[in-house]
Amino acid sequence: MNTFFSSDLLPAKVNVDHFLAVGVGGIKLHYVRKGQGAPVLLLHGWPGFWYDWRHVIEPLSQFADVIAPDFRGFGDSEKPDVSPLDGYTPEHLGKDIINLLDEMNLKKVIVVAHDIGATIAQFIAKKFPEYVENLVLLNPPYNGIGTRRFNPEVQGQFWYQHFHNLDLAGDLIGYNEDTVRLYLTHFYQTWTWNKESLKTMELDAIIKKYANHGAIKKSILYYKARAQAKTVSSLQKANEEKIKQKTTVLWGEKDPVMLVDWSDRLGDYFDEFTLKKLSGVGHFVPFEAPPEVIKAVRKILFPNE
Numbered sequence: 142m143n144t145f146f147s148s149d150l151l152p153a154k155v156n157v158d159h160f161l162a163v164g165v166g167g168i169k170l171h172y173v174r175k176g177q178g179a180p181v182l183l184l185h186g187w188p189g190f191w192y193d194w195r196h197v198i199e200p201l202s203q204f205a206d207v208i209a210p211d212f213r214g215f216g217d218s219e220k221p222d223v224s225p226l227d228g229y230t231p232e233h234l235g236k237d238i239i240n241l242l243d244e245m246n247l248k249k250v251i252v253v254a255h256d257i258g259a260t261i262a263q264f265i266a267k268k269f270p271e272y273v274e275n276l277v278l279l280n281p282p283y284n285g286i287g288t289r290r291f292n293p294e295v296q297g298q299f300w301y302q303h304f305h306n307l308d309l310a311g312d313l314i315g316y317n318e319d320t321v322r323l324y325l326t327h328f329y330q331t332w333t334w335n336k337e338s339l340k341t342m343e344l345d346a347i348i349k350k351y352a353n354h355g356a357i358k359k360s361i362l363y364y365k366a367r368a369q370a371k372t373v374s375s376l377q378k379a380n381e382e383k384i385k386q387k388t389t390v391l392w393g394e395k396d397p398v399m400l401v402d403w404s405d406r407l408g409d410y411f412d413e414f415t416l417k418k419l420s421g422v423g424h425f426v427p428f429e430a431p432p433e434v435i436k437a438v439r440k441i442l443f444p445n446e
Contacts, residue, residue, distance in 0.1 A: 155195045157209075162244045164213055164237030166228075171217035172210035172241065176202025179442055180247050183209040184238070185427075186256020187360060188325050190216030190350060193255065195343070196431035201438060208245070212257070212363075213237055216350060220359035225366035234363070235264040239272060248272050251441055253434060255279040255427055256399075257363060266384050276388040277437045279426040280399040285406030298398040301328070306368045311358035318352040325351060334395035334423030335430070343428075383412040389437045390414055393422035393429065 157173035164170040173191050175198055185193040191209040201207045211218040212234045221228045238261065242250065252273050254262035259281035266273045290299055304310050314324040325348055333339055351357040388411045394401045407414050417437075422430045439446065 155192075155198055157198060159217075162210075162241045164218075164240050165233055166221075168213050168221055168228075168237065169219040170210055170213065170237050170241055172208055173198070174206070174208050175199070176205055176207045178205045180245075180250040181205040181207050181438055182238070182242070182250045182252045183207065183427075184252065184254035184258025184262055185209070185212070185215070186258050187215075187363070188328060188347070188351060188357075189256070190347075192216070192343075192347065192350070193425075193427045196428050197253075197434050200431070200435045204442065205251075205438065208241075208250075210238065210241055212261070214359035214362055215356070220356065225362045226369050229362040229366040231261055231264050231363075231367065233366075235261045235268065238265060239269050242272055249274040251275045251277065251438060253277040253279070253438065254281070256282070256424075259283070263384060266386050267382075270385065273386050275441050276384070276386050277434065277441070278388060278390050279434070280392050280396050280424055281390060282399065283407070283410055285410050286399075286403045287406075289400075289403060295398070295400065298331070302364055305361040305364035311355075311361060314361075315352075315355050315358045318348065321352040321357050322348045324357075329425075332396065332398055332424035333429065334393065335421060338429045339425070383410055385412050387441075388414040389441070390416045391419055391426055391430070391433055391437060392416065393419045393424060393426055395422060396424040398424055 157175045160172055160174060162170045162172060181201055183194045183197065185191060190211045194209050198207050198209060214220045214229060242248065248271055250272060252262045252265065254276070259278045262276055262278065263283065266276060314320055326344065329339060329344055351360065390404065390407060392401045392404050401418055404416055407416060417433070419426065419430050419433055427434060
């Protein structure tokens with residue numbers, strides 16, 4: 142066991158129902174669902190899947206209809222054997238989610254999104270605004286970061302995005318469960334500030350999911366797709382106008398990869414937003430600070446509390 146993480150507690154037991162929906166091109170999309178009330182959609186990041194939200198789903202389900210999908214290529218969703226351009230762009234992932242919402246006959250949902258999920262959430266908010274009532278974005282990539290992600294002082298964190306675009310990346314990190322463990326533990330160790338928030342057995346569950354049938358190789362195709370399609374340019378075009386939906390941004394002050402100082406241009410890209418900087422929280426807000434996520438959603442649904 143990796144002794145870096147506390148092992149005194151078992152993984153959070155999340156009592157949820159599991160379903161399959163149909164994404165773009167008939168891709169099977171796995172999601173979990175729990176609760177009743179206003180729909181709240183949870184979009185995970187990398188390296189994660191719906192389990193990112195294990196500490197959030199149960200409390201939210203007490204007052205909301207909580208839906209947490211796995212993006213294609215992640216978790217238990219289908220992992221099509223196609224080129225990155227043909228199946229793993231932000232547009233593919235975003236339209237999968239629209240198909241999911243259509244299958245449920247849902248619109249005007251609260252979208253809570255982290256990391257990659259926050260990028261997809263912004264795509265949906267711009268391209269399919271009728272589906273999004275409010276946004277809650279956690280340490281979000283957004284166009285206001287600009288070229289600062291290429292600054293030399295952060296390349297010690299951003300190297301993985303360049304590495305993921307190498308042809309050999311998937312074979313190296315996905316060689317066996319030990320290589321998956323070595324690789325993913327690096328990110329969970331480096332990016333988590335609140336060390337007690339991730340238990341050893343939780344990390345084991347994540348590693349096993351990513352090691353299953355070469356899943357980690359598919360999870361990095363998103364990065365290849367963005368690079369090959371230059372979808373950053375297309376997303377910038379989509380964001381020439383500000384996002385209109387009310388947006389809450391929670392940003393961990395100790396995130397070493399998505400620096401909190403990069404929140405300085407949110408006003409150029411979001412028409413109406415609130416920013417809360419989270420002290421003592423790193424990159425993984427969904428499990429480092431779940432009460433803050435729950436509080437943000439409650440504030441949207443019950444503004445007079």
